[in-house]
Amino acid sequence: xxxxxxxxxxxxxxxxxxxxxxxxxxxxxxxxxxxxxxxxxxxxxxxxxxxxxxxxxxxxxxxxxxxxxxxxxxxxxxxxxxxxxxxxxxxxxxxxxxxxxxxxxxxxxxxxxxxxxxxxxxxxxxxxxxxxxxxxxxxxxxxxxx
Amino acid sequence: xxxxxxxxxxxxxxxxxxxxxxxxxxxxxxxxxxxxxxxxxxxxxxxxxxxxxxxxxxxxxxxxxxxxxxxxxxxxxxxxx
Numbered sequence: 001x002x003x004x005x006x007x008x009x010x011x012x013x014x015x016x017x018x019x020x021x022x023x024x025x026x027x028x029x030x031x032x033x034x035x036x037x038x039x040x041x042x043x044x045x046x047x048x049x050x051x052x053x054x055x056x057x058x059x060x061x062x063x064x065x066x067x068x069x070x071x072x073x074x075x076x077x078x079x080x081x082x083x084x085x086x087x088x089x090x091x092x093x094x095x096x097x098x099x100x101x102x103x104x105x106x107x108x109x110x111x112x113x114x115x116x117x118x119x120x121x122x123x124x125x126x127x128x129x130x131x132x133x134x135x136x137x138x139x140x141x142x143x144x145x146x
Numbered sequence: 147x148x149x150x151x152x153x154x155x156x157x158x159x160x161x162x163x164x165x166x167x168x169x170x171x172x173x174x175x176x177x178x179x180x181x182x183x184x185x186x187x188x189x190x191x192x193x194x195x196x197x198x199x200x201x202x203x204x205x206x207x208x209x210x211x212x213x214x215x216x217x218x219x220x221x222x223x224x225x226x227x
Contacts, residue, residue: 005181006181007179007181010181074170074173074174074179074180075179075180075181077179079177079178079179079182080178080182080193080194080197081178081179081181081182081185081191081193082179082182142190143185143188143189143190143191144185144190144191144192145191145192
C-alpha cells in the first residue's frame with residue numbers, strides 16, 4: 001500500500017518522524033557549530049532550542065491540518081488498529097525519555113552546567129519522539145500482531 | 147510485533163460472495179478504516195475479538211467461517227512449551 005493511500009494517522013506519523021529529525025538535526029548542527037572551541041557554559045543554546053521547539057510545533061500543527069484536509073473523510077478517524085499502533089510506538093519510544101531524565105538527574109547531582117543538562121533532556125526527547133514515530137511507521141508498513 | 151500470525155481469514159472470498167462488497171463498504175459497516183480491512187485480509191493485523199465478531203456479523207456467518215486457525219489436534223488449545 002502506497003503512503004499516499006495511507007490513513008490520516010499514518011500520514012501524520014510520517015510527518016512527526018520527518019519533523020522530529022529535521023528539528024533535532026537542525027538544532028544540534030547550530031549548537032554544535034557554536035560550541036566548537038567554546039566552554040560549554042558560554043554556548044548560546046537557549047534561543048536555538050526555543051525556536052526549534054516552536055518550529056517543530058508549528059510544522060506539526062500546520063502539517064497535520066493540511067493532511068487532514070487532504071485526506072478522504074473515511075480515513076480521518078483513528079480506529080482500533082491506529083490506537084494500538086500509537087500505543088506501541090509510544091511504549092517503544094518512552095524508554096529513551098526516561099534514560100534522558102535519569103542522565104539529566106545525574107548531571108545535576110554532579111554539578112554539570114545547564115548546557116549539558118538541557119541538551120541531554122532535549123536529545124532524549126528527540127530520540128524518544130523519533131524512535132516512537134519510526135516504530136509506528138515500521139508497524140504500519142509491515143504489520144502488527146498482538 | 148511482526149511475528150506472522152497463523153490465523154488465516156476468508157474475508158476476501160466472503161466479500162466477493164456477498165455481491166462483490168468492496169473493502170471500503172466492509173470497513174464502513176465495521177466502523178474501521180479501509181486500510182485496516184486491507185491489513186486484516188493480508189494477515190498483517192490480527193483484529194480484536196470484538197472486531198472479528200463484527201466482521202462475521204456483516205457477512206452473517208459464524209466466526210470460524212471468517213477466521214481459521216490451522217493446526218493438528220495436538221496444537222489446539224494454545225502454545226506448546
